[in-house]
Amino acid sequence: MKxxxxxxxxKREEKWSKYWEENRDLYKAGGKKxxxxxxxxxxxxPSGSGLHVGHAFSFTGADVYARFxxxxxxxxxxxxxxxxxxxxxxxxxxxxxxxxQEVTKENTDMFRKQMKRLAYSFDxxxxxxxxxxxxxxxxxxxxxxxxxxxxxxKKEMPINWCPSCKIxxxxxxxxxxxxxxxxxxxxxxxxxxxxxxxxDYADRLIEGLKKxxxxxxxxxxxxxxxxxxxxxxxxxxxKDKIGEIEELEVFTTRPDTLYGAxxxxxxxxxxxxxxxxxxxxxxxxERSDDERxxxxxxYVKQASKKSDLERAELAKEKTGVDSGLMAINPxxxxxxxxxxxxxVLSSYGTGAIMAVPxxxxxxxxxxKKFGLKIVPVIKGAEDHDFEESAYTEVDRGEMINSGxxxxxxxxxxxxxxxxxxxxxGIGDRADNYHLRDWIFSRQxxxxxxxxxxxxxxxxxxxxxxxxxxxxxxxxxxxEPTETGESPLxxxxxxxxxxxxxxxxPASRETDxxxxxxxxxxxxxxxxxxxxxxxFASMTELKKWCPVDVYIGGDEHNTLHLLYSRFxxxxxxxLGVVPQDYPEPYIKRxxxxxxxxxxxxxxxxxxxxxxxxxxxxxxxxxxVLRCYLMFMGPFDGVxxxxxxxxxxxxxxxxxxxxxxxxxxEAIDKGERLIEDEIFLVKLNQTxxxxxxxxEKFKYNTAVAKLMELVNVMGINNEKLGISKxxxxxxxxxxxxxxxxxAEDLWAKVGEGSVHASSWPEVEKRYLVEDEIVVPVxxxxxxxxxxxxxxxxxxxxxxxxxxxxxxxxxxxxxKEIKREIYVEGRMVNLVVG
RNA sequence: GCCGAGGUGGCGGAAUUGGUAUACGCGUAGCUCUCAAAAAGCUAUGGACUUUAUGUUCGUGAGGGUUCGACUCCCUCCCUCGGCACCA
Numbered sequence: 047m048k049x050x051x052x053x054x055x056x057k058r059e060e061k062w063s064k065y066w067e068e069n070r071d072l073y074k075a076g077g078k079k080x081x082x083x084x085x086x087x088x089x090x091x092p093s094g095s096g097l098h099v100g101h102a103f104s105f106t107g108a109d110v111y112a113r114f115x116x117x118x119x120x121x122x123x124x125x126x127x128x129x130x131x132x133x134x135x136x137x138x139x140x141x142x143x144x145x146x147q148e149v150t151k152e153n154t155d156m157f158r159k160q161m162k163r164l165a166y167s168f169d170x171x172x173x174x175x176x177x178x179x180x181x182x183x184x185x186x187x188x189x190x191x192x193x194x195x196x197x198x199x200k201k202e203m204p205i206n207w208c209p210s211c212k213i214x215x216x217x218x219x220x221x222x223x224x225x226x227x228x229x230x231x232x233x234x235x236x237x238x239x240x241x242x243x244x245x246d247y248a249d250r251l252i253e254g255l256k257k258x259x260x261x262x263x264x265x266x267x268x269x270x271x272x273x274x275x276x277x278x279x280x281x282x283x284x285k286d287k288i289g290e291i292e293e294l295e296v297f298t299t300r301p302d303t304l305y306g307a308x309x310x311x312x313x314x315x316x317x318x319x320x321x322x323x324x325x326x327x328x329x330x331x332e333r334s335d336d337e338r339x340x341x342x343x344x345y346v347k348q349a350s351k352k353s354d355l356e357r358a359e360l361a362k363e364k365t366g367v368d369s370g371l372m373a374i375n376p377x378x379x380x381x382x383x384x385x386x387x388x389x390v391l392s393s394y395g396t397g398a399i400m401a402v403p404x405x406x407x408x409x410x411x412x413x414k415k416f417g418l419k420i421v422p423v424i425k426g427a428e429d430h431d432f433e434e435s436a437y438t439e440v441d442r443g444e445m446i447n448s449g450x451x452x453x454x455x456x457x458x459x460x461x462x463x464x465x466x467x468x469x470x471g472i473g474d475r476a477d478n479y480h481l482r483d484w485i486f487s488r489q490x491x492x493x494x495x496x497x498x499x500x501x502x503x504x505x506x507x508x509x510x511x512x513x514x515x516x517x518x519x520x521x522x523x524x525e526p527t528e529t530g531e532s533p534l535x536x537x538x539x540x541x542x543x544x545x546x547x548x549x550x551p552a553s554r555e556t557d558x559x560x561x562x563x564x565x566x567x568x569x570x571x572x573x574x575x576x577x578x579x580x581f582a583s584m585t586e587l588k589k590w591c592p593v594d595v596y597i598g599g600d601e602h603n604t605l606h607l608l609y610s611r612f613x614x615x616x617x618x619x620l621g622v623v624p625q626d627y628p629e630p631y632i633k634r635x636x637x638x639x640x641x642x643x644x645x646x647x648x649x650x651x652x653x654x655x656x657x658x659x660x661x662x663x664x665x666x667x668x669v670l671r672c673y674l675m676f677m678g679p680f681d682g683v684x685x686x687x688x689x690x691x692x693x694x695x696x697x698x699x700x701x702x703x704x705x706x707x708x709x710e711a712i713d714k715g716e717r718l719i720e721d722e723i724f725l726v727k728l729n730q731t732x733x734x735x736x737x738x739x740e741k742f743k744y745n746t747a748v749a750k751l752m753e754l755v756n757v758m759g760i761n762n763e764k765l766g767i768s769k770x771x772x773x774x775x776x777x778x779x780x781x782x783x784x785x786x787a788e789d790l791w792a793k794v795g796e797g798s799v800h801a802s803s804w805p806e807v808e809k810r811y812l813v814e815d816e817i818v819v820p821v822x823x824x825x826x827x828x829x830x831x832x833x834x835x836x837x838x839x840x841x842x843x844x845x846x847x848x849x850x851x852x853x854x855x856x857x858x859k860e861i862k863r864e865i866y867v868e869g870r871m872v873n874l875v876v877g
Numbered sequence: 878g879c880c881g882a883g884g885u886g887g888c889g890g891a892a893u894u895g896g897u898a899u900a901c902g903c904g905u906a907g908c909u910c911u912c913a914a915a916a917a918g919c920u921a922u923g924g925a926c927u928u929u930a931u932g933u934u935c936g937u938g939a940g941g942g943u944u945c946g947a948c949u950c951c952c953u954c955c956c957u958c959g960g961c962a963c964c965a
Binding site for chain 1: 878879880881882888889890891892893896897900901902903904917931944945946947958959960961962963964965
C-alpha cells in the first residue's frame, strides 16, 4: 500500500531546500574560524539510473559526520564530484548514438539534484568532474611525470583481454579468470601497453600503512595484496651450458632447506626452455634425444593454451616434463634434474624454483608423480611417512642432513645460508611481491588520452606540458575494435602530430587511461578546483591535506586505495604535495552494504531494488536518513526492513509532536516546572550522541535520541521544557534529520540550525544526586540500594547489609570480603 | 592453507577501563480510543521452575582458566563472513 508523504513534509522539504540553496555559505569550506577537517566520501560514477540506496547510505553517513563536525566548530571541507569516465556511459552512447559528454552531463545533473534533495551538505562550489578537460589536464600531467621519472614504460606483453568489452584489463580487474565488469572469461593477448611501476613503491605502500589510522581489515587487505615475502635469490650452475645460459636463478623463502633441494622446476615460458629449443639440433646430436625435445615442445604448447583459470583449476594434478638438463646444488655438489611445469609461474620471482619435496606440498606432489628424490632436512621429519604427504612443520625443528648447518634452528640456518651464498657470490637475501606493475592502457574512447607521442626517430616522447590537456576529439564511432586498437586510432587528423623533441612527423598514443587514473588524486583537486596553473596550489594543499576521514566501500579497499596512495607517494617524492605527512588519508572508514528485503544483494533481475527517491516520496528525506543510520552498525551488512523504517518514522513524528507541544506551552506563557529527569537525560544525550557520532556509531546515536524522546512525559500532557532545552535537543537531531530540525529550530532559534553549534553539556546534570547501586552476594546481583552520590564506602556497605533481601543471603554465613566500586556496585563475598 | 572480522532474545542489534547482560527498534500479547478497522497511545515481553515472589535457577558459539565479579582478559576447539591463494 503506497501512501503519499504528507503535504506538510513536501512543503517543508521544498522550503528548506530553497533556503539552503540561497544560503550556500552554510556549507562553504574555508574562511571559518575553527581547525580544518577534511571529510571525504568516495565520489560516484554517475550512471544513468540515478542514486541507489548504497549511495544514499554512504553519503548520509558522511554528511552526518560533516554536519556534526561543523557544529563542533571545525572548518569542514566536504566536497563532491563525478568519476565520469567509464564503459557504461560509452556503451550507452554507442547504443543511443549520442556523445558520451552529453550523457555524462545529463547524469551528473540528475545526481546533483537528487543529492541536494537528500540534504547533503556538500560544498558545491568545489565540484569536480574527471571528464572535464580542465581536470584531466592534470591527470595527464601526472602521467607525464611518471614517464619522466621512469615509472611509466611501454611494453609488449600478454595482457588479460576481455573479448566482450574488447578491452585490456589490469590483473586486478580479473576475478577468478573472469572480467570483473561483465563476467566474461578473459583470454591472453599480446599488446603493446603502457605500464606503471607501482612495484617500485611496494615497500613504501606497506610501510606507509603504519602511519595511518585505517581499520585493520583495510590494512591487512592491502598487505595481502602486495604480498611481500622475504628470502633469498640464488643461482644454480648448470651441468652443461645451454646456448649462452650457464646458470639458473631461483627465489626461495627458505634458503635453509637448500640441502633438501633435489630438483628444479622452470615455467614453460622460461628463457631456459626457449634456449633449449634454439639449441635443439645440437642437443639432439650430442645426446640423440630429439624425442624428448618433441615432448617438451608439445607440453609447452599445451600449457600456453591454458588460461590462468584453467591452470589454477587443474592445480590438483601436477603436470610436467623433464628438460633433460641438470643443475648443481651449490651446497653439496649434487646433480639435480631440471623439470618444466606450469605450476611454476613465469610472472613471479624468477620463473624458476628449487624444489624441496620433503617440506613443500606442491614440490612433494610433483616429486611423487614423477618419482623424484625426497630428502628431509628438518628434525621431526625422520618419523614422517613420506608416502602420503610432505612434512610441513618447518618453523621449529632443527636442521638435519644439512652438513654443518645441522642442529641450527631455521632462522639461524637462513642467516647461515645467506652468508654462504654471499661468500660464494651466487646469491643474496631478496624480497618478492605478489603485486605486479600496473597496466595503464585501455583501448577505449571514453577515458583520458595518454599524452604521449611516438616519433620514428626519438621513440616515445611525452607531449609538452603547455600543450595539455590533450583533449578527446569528437569521433564518429565509439565502438572499440576487434584489433585491440582504441577508436581514436581511426582519427587520422588527431593522430598526426609532430614530435615534441625533434619536430618531425609523429603520431599520438591512441590508448586511454584506466578508470582509476582520474580517481587517484581527485581529493587533491577539491582543495583548489579552479586552479589553472597547478593541479592545486601548495597553499590550499597545506590548508586541507591530509584527508582526515575517507569513507568508502570495501570494494575499493585494495585497488583504488592502493593506486591512490601510490600516486600520492609519488607526488610526495616530486615535492608537489605537503611534506609533513607522507600518506593521503589519515583514517579510512568502510561503510556497509544494504541488502534487499529478501536478504539478497539488490539487483534489477531479482526485483529487490530499493530506490531512495521512492522511499523519500513515501516517507520524506528525514525518515530515510535516520532509518539508514539506525539500521545497524555503519560498516555492517544489513537487510532493508520496512517495519523498522516505520519505527523510525514514529520516532520522528513523536519528536516533532512533543517539541511542538512544549513550544505551545511556552508560547502560552504557561509556567511549568522543568522535569529533572528530563534534564539529566538531555545532558547525557548531548554527551552520548556526540561520542557516538565521533565514532560513526550512528545506530546508537539514533537510539539515544529515541530514549530522550521517550522520557519526555506521557503523550499530550503539558510538557514543562525550557526553550533552552528545546534548542539543545533540536540541535542534536540536526545532523541526522536536517529538514525537521530546521523546521523546529525556526520556532525557537535564530538563523539556520545548521549554522549553530553543538550544545554544551551542563555537567551538574550529568551525574544524578541519587544513584542506584546494585548489591551482589558472591557476584550475583541480589538487590539494589539508592544512595546519595559520593557516600562513603563504609556507609554504603552498611546500608547494603541492612537490606532485607541481602540479609537472607548473609544469614549464618561469614562475610569474607566486602567490595565497593565507587558508584558502580557492591559485592559481598560469603563462605 | 595464510591474513582479517565476527558468533549476544523470535529478529536487527546495545553494553566506557572487567562491575545491574539484552539499551533502542521490530515482532508478539493484552489494554485504551473507535460502531468497526486503520492510525495513535499505554502495559508486558530471554528460557525454565513454583511457592506467582522484594522468588529460585539457567543463560552472551563449545570446553577449560584467571578474578570478589567475565559478553569483555588467557588457553583449546567449533562455526560464519571478508581478503589473498600452485606466489616457491
